Amino acid sequence: MFRLLITRVVLGLLTLFAISILIFAATEMLPGDVASAVLGQGATPETLAAFRLELGLDRPAYIRYLEWFTGVLQGDLGVSLTNKRDILESIAPRFGNTMFLAGFAALIAVPVSVGLGILAAINEGKWIDRVANIVSLATISVPEFFIAYVLILYFAVKHRWFPSLATVFPDMAFSTKLYVTALPAITLTLLVTAHMLRMTRSSVLAIMSQPYIEMAFLKGLPRARVIMRHALPNAAAPIIAVIALNLAYLIVGVVVIEVVFVYPGMGQYMVDGVTKRDLPVVQACGLVFASAFIILNTIADILGILVNPRLRKRNTGH
Amino acid sequence: MKIFGYKPTLSAWVGIFIVTFFLVLAIFAPWIAPYGEAETVGRTFGRSSAEFWLGNDNIGRDILSRIIYGARTTIGVALVTTILSFTIGTIAGLMAVVGGPVIDQILSRFVDIMLSIPLLVFALIVLSMFGSSIPTLIMTIAILDSTRVFRLARAVSMNIAVLEYVEVAKLRGEGLWWVMRKEILPNALPPMISEFGLRFCFNFLFVAGLSFLGLGIQPPLADWGGMVRDSGKAISFGLPAPLWPAMAIALMTIGVNLIVDWILSINARPSGASAEM
Numbered sequence: 001m002f003r004l005l006i007t008r009v010v011l012g013l014l015t016l017f018a019i020s021i022l023i024f025a026a027t028e029m030l031p032g033d034v035a036s037a038v039l040g041q042g043a044t045p046e047t048l049a050a051f052r053l054e055l056g057l058d059r060p061a062y063i064r065y066l067e068w069f070t071g072v073l074q075g076d077l078g079v080s081l082t083n084k085r086d087i088l089e090s091i092a093p094r095f096g097n098t099m100f101l102a103g104f105a106a107l108i109a110v111p112v113s114v115g116l117g118i119l120a121a122i123n124e125g126k127w128i129d130r131v132a133n134i135v136s137l138a139t140i141s142v143p144e145f146f147i148a149y150v151l152i153l154y155f156a157v158k159h160r161w162f163p164s165l166a167t168v169f170p171d172m173a174f175s176t177k178l179y180v181t182a183l184p185a186i187t188l189t190l191l192v193t194a195h196m197l198r199m200t201r202s203s204v205l206a207i208m209s210q211p212y213i214e215m216a217f218l219k220g221l222p223r224a225r226v227i228m229r230h231a232l233p234n235a236a237a238p239i240i241a242v243i244a245l246n247l248a249y250l251i252v253g254v255v256v257i258e259v260v261f262v263y264p265g266m267g268q269y270m271v272d273g274v275t276k277r278d279l280p281v282v283q284a285c286g287l288v289f290a291s292a293f294i295i296l297n298t299i300a301d302i303l304g305i306l307v308n309p310r311l312r313k314r315n316t317g318h
Numbered sequence: 319m320k321i322f323g324y325k326p327t328l329s330a331w332v333g334i335f336i337v338t339f340f341l342v343l344a345i346f347a348p349w350i351a352p353y354g355e356a357e358t359v360g361r362t363f364g365r366s367s368a369e370f371w372l373g374n375d376n377i378g379r380d381i382l383s384r385i386i387y388g389a390r391t392t393i394g395v396a397l398v399t400t401i402l403s404f405t406i407g408t409i410a411g412l413m414a415v416v417g418g419p420v421i422d423q424i425l426s427r428f429v430d431i432m433l434s435i436p437l438l439v440f441a442l443i444v445l446s447m448f449g450s451s452i453p454t455l456i457m458t459i460a461i462l463d464s465t466r467v468f469r470l471a472r473a474v475s476m477n478i479a480v481l482e483y484v485e486v487a488k489l490r491g492e493g494l495w496w497v498m499r500k501e502i503l504p505n506a507l508p509p510m511i512s513e514f515g516l517r518f519c520f521n522f523l524f525v526a527g528l529s530f531l532g533l534g535i536q537p538p539l540a541d542w543g544g545m546v547r548d549s550g551k552a553i554s555f556g557l558p559a560p561l562w563p564a565m566a567i568a569l570m571t572i573g574v575n576l577i578v579d580w581i582l583s584i585n586a587r588p589s590g591a592s593a594e595m
Contacts, residue, residue, distance in 0.1 A: 015430075015431060015434045018431045019431065019434065019435055022431065022432075023443060026443050026444060026447065137575070138572070141519070141568060141571040141572045141575050142564075142567070142568035142571065142572075143523055143526055143527060143530075143543075143546075143564060143567050143568065143571075144527070145527075145530055145546055145560075145564055146546075146561070146564035146565065146567065146568050149546070149550075149553050149560050149561055149564060150561065152553050152554075153553055153556065153558065153561070156554075157553065157554060157555075157556045158556065164553070164554050248436070249436070252436040252438055252439060255438060255531070256527055256530060256531065259530070259531055260550070270439075270442055271442070271531050271532070271533065273446065274442050274445055274446040274531075274533055275532060275533065277446055277447070277449070278446075279446060279447065282442060282443055282446040283443065285439075285442075286435075286439050286440075286442065286443045289435070289436065289439045290434075290435035290436075290439055293434070293435055293436055293439075294434055294435065297434070
């Protein structure tokens with residue numbers, strides 16, 4: 001099992017490395033080069049040449065990649081093209097904000113969705129299962145901003161329980177911060193809960209068709225006990241994988257939600273960067289998002305390996 | 319009534335009705351819409367009235383007309399993207415199966431890397447360089463999405479490629495392209511059709527999402543995601559302006575999903591070629 005874990009971690013690192021190449025190489029695919037793409041048609045040859053020099057485009061691509069990559073490893077993400085600020089300094093507080101929002105949503109979403117998923121599986125075919133099924137299908141099919149605006153209209157405009165804009169400051173009290181971010185967090189929760197609930201339900205039900213579950217039923221155990229004692233431990237690995245995948249989705253799905261609620265997070269920063277065609281910012285944000293995604297997926301796999309009783313046994317020489 | 323020899327269920331009928339409704343809107347937009355696409359006809363954020371059924375948007379355009387015109391761009395772009403992504407993905411998937419282990423390894427590893435980071439991040443990086451015009455938008459999403467199609471096409475044709483009749487065709491001396499087109503593709507189609515619906519939904523939501531972020535279809539063209547963005551501020555005055563286009567997006571996705579569910583339930587029957595999918 002130890003070897004399996006090491007392989008997984010190495011694989012994760014390799015993927016990260018490959019992604020960094022891909023993100024960098026994307027800028028090299030341009031028909032002209034970055035300078036002419038960013039400055040557009042109206043640029044004079046002189047400004048173009050000066051901009052190329054500033055970007056270091058006179059040197060070969062692999063050298064620029066190595067510089068960029070070693071810079072990233074040392075925590076230097078470069079400077080923004082538009083306002084010349086250090087990107088790391090701009091990203092750090094925004095990354096914190098995004099993680100805060102995603103974490104807030106995850107804290108509500110994970111217990112609720114796993115609980116409801118198991119509940120739906122226990123009551124398969126009964127009304128609670130059907131309601132969960134229909135509601136989660138509906139939330140999956142609608143765009144994020146639809147849910148967000150409906151919540152704003154109802155909770156912020158009609159009833160004025162929550163603010164419609166999630167403006168946070170660094171020195172805000174924790175409780176105020178929770179209050180202000182409540183609506184975006186609820187929106188995110190609804191989004192991921194639907195996915196997690198459905199996948200939890202189906203992975204529990206997939207286990208339920210196994211022979212040893214039938215055996216447990218034939219022993220005369222009640223359904224709830226069979227699920228809690230026999231099915232759940234085996235369904236844990238897929239459920240954990242689903243949770244991690246959805247947490248990864250949370251961090252990215254946050255982009256649209258941040259724009260709706262004007263929340264100062266990474267997503268807004270990246271979208272701003274794209275609008276202004278600020279490539280270093282976009283690359284840095286892309287790399288951070290991708291890393292978060294890959295790290296969460298790797299953690300999911302590792303937990304999956306640790307939790308799976310069959311994989312654990314292989315180590316004890318069975 | 320039957321469609322392709324199968325009787326649609328009630329929910330399938332609802333789906334078919336919704337999708338047909340939007341398609342008719344899209345095709346006959348200039349004849350149905352009461353006002354022009356980019357015409358300022360009323361007050362900013364005017365309330366809904368007999369004149370403007372759904373009210374006006376941020377610069378006084380008629381929301382209903384823009385939703386009708388928006389059906390064209392939003393559904394059109396998503397549809398073209400999905401068709402393109404399926405063409406690329408299916409050809410690559412079949413190539414991986416028929417073309418031997420080296421091609422398979424190269425394509426599969428590349429797709430693995432592409433799948434390991436979220437589409438949105440990739441799309442944002444590409445759009446930041448190329449800017450967002452409709453052709454770039456379509457190409458970007460199609461190529462990114464084709465990685466998902468590749469996975470399925472490869473898995474489905476893997477199962478078919480080992481069957482006797484494919485072997486026979488190869489022994490007969492048929493070329494690679496012929497085997498792909500005549501032996502594998504027709505048998506891989508049933509599961510791919512329902513996947514087409516799902517990928518369409520995904521691309522549709524994706525285009526709408528990008529437009530909402532201001533990075534998709536650009537004004538003055540009407541499109542549902544962009545309309546939500548335009549009227550977003552109206553929500554704080556308690557006006558439902560951004561909800562109408564958002565609701566159109568939601569309805570369309572639900573409609574397609576209902577049809578896909580029905581197709582899946584047909585395929586799940588024992589006679590379906592996709593029973594093992």
